[in-house]
Amino acid sequence: MHRDDVATWVSDAQKAFNSAKDLNQLKTARIAHSGDKSPIALASRGLASLTPQEKITQGKIIGDAKSAIALALAGATSALEALRDSKILLEEILDVTLPSNRAHKGGLHPISIMKNEISDFFIEQGYSVEEGPEMESGWLNFDALNIPADHPARTMQDTFFLEPLESGIVLRTQTSPVQIRTMLTCEPPIYIISPGRTFRADELDSTHSPVFHQVEGLVIDRGITMAHLKGVLDNFARAMFGEDVTTRLRPSYFPFTEPSAEVDVFFSGRWIEWGGCGMVNPKVLQTCGIDTEIFSGFAFGMGIERTLMVRHGVQDMHDIVEGDLRFTRQFGVGL
Secondary structure (H helix, E strand, O other): OOHHHHHHHHHHHHHHHHHOOOHHHHHHHHHHHHOOOOHHHHHHHHHHHOOHHHHHHHHHHHHHHHHHHHHHHHHHHHHHHHHHHHHHHHHOOOOOOOOOOOOOOOOOOHHHHHHHHHHHHHHHOOOEEOOOOOEEEHHHHOHHHOOOOOOHHHOOOOOOEOOOHHHOEEEOOOOHHHHHHHHHHOOOOEEEEEEEEEEOOOOOOOOOOOEEEEEEEEEEEOOOOHHHHHHHHHHHHHHHHOOOOEEEEEEEEEOOEEEEEEEEEEEOOEEEEEEEEEEEOHHHHHHOOOOOOOOEEEEEEEEHHHHHHHHHOOOOHHHHHOOOHHHHHHHOOOO
């Protein structure tokens, strides 16, 4: 990565933002030049492989470039919003003599509806629903889950650290710390799910958000195998996507499970990645004081936003997080 390349990225972004004729065109330009797959975002993620001195030098260049792109985006957004508002004032006519209907029904957000539906499904299977704090110790969020100190997920690129940094407190990157808390305080057998809000240093685009929701499951008992895990996932998928859905497991790697797998569902004519799973790593069980000669277990985790988007054909994460009632009312009140 050269300084000239970064300058070109900034210049291209500024030109694209300034040439946008409306907010929809600006949205497309924003995703292309500052979204998760933009050159500046890819370069930012590449910092993890550099030496400490290179990180300082390159990090400043990328940080300045991100600031310039954000400033240009803010200016273009402000101008196009003003243009939109003036157009609405000229074109839309409001008849103030019409009777008003102020009896708006309240309701739950689609994410809350989905979370409750998932919880109800597992409660019917005999699981309990456990929750935990969103601010967690680094030990619970990383070390107890067999995530080593040099793992990329522990860098500033993926994790929000709370000041002072020496406190070791982070905004949890998954709901897995709830599983650790449960194993530390409860004797097996354990059958739980842990739905909740999680945080990662991702930019908001059509498929990612820095604040999102997960549901993780944990089973610890005698004689638990991958076959039990596959059966649970099949039933879960049918409850979410319909009786004719098909699932598959692809080999993968997670520090806290061994063996590990990605979970895909065949839905609407194509394979879609749904989440991750695996047998709980014996190191994690031993850290929590569970006898691995007697007990084994499995764990899985799915994004609630991902489940909502796949099931209902939602194409843009912005629809979920921006709070537009025209979107949320499609799902009913959920009460």
